[in-house]
Amino acid sequence: MKEFLYSSFDLACIINSMNLGAQETGRLLEELFYKDRFFLEGNYRNDKRRLYLDVHYWLDYLSDKPTIDAEFPSIQKDFDLFGKKIAEDSFITEYFDLDLFFKKMRLQLLFLGNQDFIRMKLRTMLRAYGYKRRSEKLLRYLKDSLLFYHIETYVRGGAGCNISEIGLDEMITFRICG
Template sequence: MTYRITPADAAVVLIRADLPLTKERQLIATLWKNHRHVERRYQDDESLFARAIRRETLKQERTRDAEDQALLAGESDALETTVRQAGADPVLRYFQLIRLELLHVPGRVQRVMKLRTLLRDLGYKKRSPQLVRRINRALRQTRLQTLTRGQIPIRIEDAGLDTMIIFRLRPRRHPMWRGLR
């Protein structure tokens, strides 16, 4: 199944990038330029795609405000259930958004975070073998590589909780990355 860029995914990238309006418009045009990768109903009309992205951006900002209020009120379990009911594998979606960001946000070539932050973003406190398999599968599917400082390749299962992990786009065919899976 081919991944297609949805307005919701593009909205997340725009929110994370925090770009000025002119740069946002350029980013939307860049995303739509290769419209084979855009959801089918938006492949014929760039303005329709841009309007859908703006609607999603507003919706996600409102949702984020509601989530913040729910977290302050101590209702985090209800939020986690809502996220899991959304459909696709949240681990794969998380890394697809990172890939989209690295491909299309100008000047963004890597994403750096601690393993602890990654686990928290995914809604976990501990690293289980099943979660590590899901993360590794998602990294392979999105062709992201994991490095530590000094550009040293690292596997998720070998990283400490406070290890800074650098996510970069994996080169197409490089012999150094074949052994890491």
């Protein structure tokens, strides 16, 4: 379940994708830390300063990723001079991971939006994952994500629904439980 927790990189990707300003970013991190901290990785749950610093580190990285990635060979040479190793994976990462879909949705529903629901077609949601059809593995992941983030799904009329049983063109409403 660790992959479901918010990392500083996840938060930076979400903040960057939503073009949040400094004040909005600060407000989001503050609310997340005080109201929803159990969804943060363990090293951030009791250290707000570390959360802020790490998120801003990744925001800086994302703002100029091509330049920083181009400098990686020089940085690697410097590390080699001192007999140290740096893993390329820890420096160069992909920008937007599929896991961010529900993480972003939870933040929007709780802290960023004016609405307490998000509505979209199932086909649109699947497209966000690069899928056209529902596989058993994907459905299991979607159900686990909905359960972990306490998100309930409804179809038109307010009836609860199961993602594996509705049509691809059904409009789904997502809400936080409780």
